[in-house]
Amino acid sequence: MSKDLSVTVAGVRFPNPVIAASGTYGFGQDYTDLYPLNKLGGISCKGTTLEPRNGNPAPRIAETPAGMLNSVGLQNPGIDMFITGYLPQLKKDGNVIIANIAGATLDDYKQAVERLDSTDVDMIELNISCPNVKQGGASWGVTCDGAAAVTKTVRAVTKKPLMVKLTPNVTNIVDIAKAVEAEGADCLSLINTLLGMRIDIRTRRPILKNNVGGFSGPAVFPVALRMVWQVANAVDIDVVGMGGITTAADAIEMMMAGAKAIQMGTAIFTDPYSPLKVIDGLEKYMEENDLNSLEEIVGTVQPW
Amino acid sequence: MAFFCDEFPIVERSEIASGIFSYVIHCPSVALAAKAGQFVHIRAEGYTLRRPISICEINREKGTIRIVFEVRGNGTDKLSQLEAGKKMDMIAPLGNGFTIKEIPSDKTVIVIGGGIGVPPMLGTAAEYTDNKVKAVLGFRNKDRVILEEDFKRVGAETAVCTDDGSYGEKGLVTFPLIEELERGKTAMIYACGPTPMLKAVINTARVYNIPCEVSLEQRMACGVGACVGCACNIRKGGRDFVLRVCKDGPVFKAEEVVL
Ligand SMILES: Cc1cc2nc3c(=O)[nH]c(=O)nc-3n(C[C@H](O)[C@H](O)[C@H](O)COP(=O)(O)OP(=O)(O)OC[C@H]3O[C@@H](n4cnc5c(N)ncnc54)[C@H](O)[C@@H]3O)c2cc1C
Ligand SMILES: Cc1cc2nc3c(=O)[nH]c(=O)nc-3n(C[C@H](O)[C@H](O)[C@H](O)COP(=O)(O)O)c2cc1C
């Protein structure tokens, strides 16, 4: 007997709560030799900007205990290529298609999202972790004002369900979450990567050519879980949790902390089948616990 | 270019030089699809990222591939502990291999390998019949020399160089390369090895105006083209591109590579 694993996030129905995280699954074409894209509840596409970008110099990848660093730096083909070159195929192959949008200026965000508004993309995820050029390169998402400004600008030009992706590199993520909610975000996703570094002790050089990079993978899971729990308790909109999820048990923890759906990134590099294993594990959990919907467990952690 | 991700049985394991291991893996589907110059992406238990290792030889009849790798850090150390009979978790075959060409009967090709860049050149040499391929292999010293007999077995006329002269010719692979090019019989050059060696080979190929392909290395996450982690700079038709070593490479035309 197969269970209905669907969840609804900001009014959008996902056939199952497992979404490929932005930047780890490209535009959905790279793993189709292994299994079809429609096995996943959805895909958040690689962070896309108004104009094409070449990203940072290599090396862009470093390993860490139970995790990794990346300094890819938003290499992407630009919003027009996304819309004409990738979106039609994504819509054919996949379930919920989420565009992940980044920008250096408010106008970049505005124009990119305007172009998406008339497409059949299902959802827009705003990556506010990228540098704000006007503010000396600090990320939009590290201040309430910056995060609110991006959300407000984008909200004004789209009716698409809007998910704002929070950076964990802040003193109080709850304040940022509330600021974004107040400007009309339909849901939140978190966490983006934590800023990290590794040094090659033989050369005394950082392994990443960019010196520092985003930290992800199983090592960050407890931090992500804590932040999702804090944010989910503080806002009324839906929350999508990510950061180090590797197993169905991790996904269940994340949902109990308050996430309605989850994203997986780094785990896919270790095992490309891991999202499918999580989906199977969730179904088994539903059967064992006699659940009719996974939403029954969302936010059910009972804190001491 | 289909690839697979599975656990495949290890048929044979041996240490062919100190800290350098050879594995034969039974994976008929992979062997059938594989081309010389492609690589496999191996999961090392307990590590987040897989390790990219070149395909060294392909045996389609037996349904096996061979890989040869050096223990560099923790991940390759872990992999080297896998015994015959155990399984290797691989995504394979990945990337684009070397272009194998029909060449005139009076011409030859040259394969050049440096250090741990030697293994993929063996499978490439094996694509050409006897007397059609010259191999030039460079190593740090006598203790690091690997696969020389294997190159001879596949019919390659083989020259070995070491940096310190403890075995074969002393010096860089470019000396035997130039000697061979001077004979005017070379149709194509293939190379894999450390960046300084690749630069020298690329320059030499340009001077002699011989088509050349090189295999690049970069740190990888996905290995399949999804994460854009393995960037390399490529110049085509006067325009610069940032491409992926794993999917657009690892083999590139020498004249397009910006090192
Ligand atoms: C396409 C390709 C083919 C290769 N073929 C071979 C081969 O046939 N034989 C062989 O011995 N080696 C080969 N290498 C190099 C091999 O991948 C590295 O030596 C290995 O990944 C090092 O892992 P480690 O756990 O020993 O080192 P660690 O330093 O513990 O590794 C840490 C991280 O850095 C990465 N890394 C470190 N050095 C390299 C490197 N030189 N290239 C890419 N990633 C690196 C690792 O994959 C891992 O993600 C190849 C590399 C590439 C990109
Ligand atoms: C290689 C790589 C590239 C990424 N690129 C993006 C991106 O373009 N936009 C974005 O919002 N997040 C990006 N991320 C962050 C992930 O989407 C995710 O938030 C983070 O990796 C935590 O989840 P994980 O531990 O499951 O990987 C990237 C992560 C990795 C590892």
Ligand code: FES
């Ligand atoms: S390693 Fe992910 S694109 Fe090459």
